[in-house]
Amino acid sequence: MLEDLDNRMQKSIGALKTELASIRTGRANAALLDHVRVSYYGSEVPMNQVGNLSVPEPRMLMITPWDKTQIAVIEKAIMKSDLGLTPTSDGEVVRIMLPELTEDRRRDLVKQVKAVGEKAKVSIRSIRRDANDSVKHQVKDDGLPEDESKRMQDRVQKVTDKFIAEIDQIIEHKEAEILTV
CATH class of the missing domain: 3.30.1360.40 (Gyrase A; domain 2)
Incomplete structure (x- = not known):
């Protein structure tokens, strides 16, 4: 289950990077x-x-x-x-x-980057919710002990936190790239 969780979250990160690549910075790409x-x-x-x-x-x-x-x-x-x-x-x-970006245009692009990052975080949280629901179904259907369920949910949260931190880092890097004159 954790492997599937990791793969799905990795795909969200890939989609974020692809979307950010199409946002213009001061450099040609x-x-x-x-x-x-x-x-x-x-x-x-x-x-x-x-x-x-x-x-x-x-x-x-x-x-x-x-x-x-x-x-x-x-x-x-x-x-x-x-x-x-x-x-x-x-x-x-x-x-x-590519013309030089104005300060206003840079700020607009930073807002756009933050919105894309927030969309990626929502995607990661949705994947976390699905994983937690799966664990809860295992408790009901398969008789998974409560303490094991709690451990699995903690692991899901740790994986989620890791990917959210990665998104924050990617967004921060893109913002710096945009704001560099």
Whole structure:
């Protein structure tokens, strides 16, 4: 049971990291474009499937499309996205310059990061509740002794505390990254 608990909580941490990667900081990161979908020969595909994404400079993203005829489509997809970025191209590659973040925008991003972190904590607590319910059912159905039930619930709480602390650390790191000018 504790192995399953650990695996489920680890998946929540993975989802948190993935979501945080798509939140823009002052530095360019190819993960910013993960949720941008491109209409590529009739089907919507992720940006990383239409070309090579790279970060040649700290504030620049570069997309080298595998099919040069799709440059206009890639630019259009970036413009339509909620990133608020303007791509430029030279016929070979698409470049995206990331503007400097204003202090207000940094504060908004920190609020967004905290909200994502809180969502992850809620997920961890939900997993804890499921595990505790499972232990209580074992007491009723399988005749698990009360003291063993209490020990198992204490172990579940220790695992939960470990993952909550990890979330706090990840959020703190991301906030520092955003606030660094």
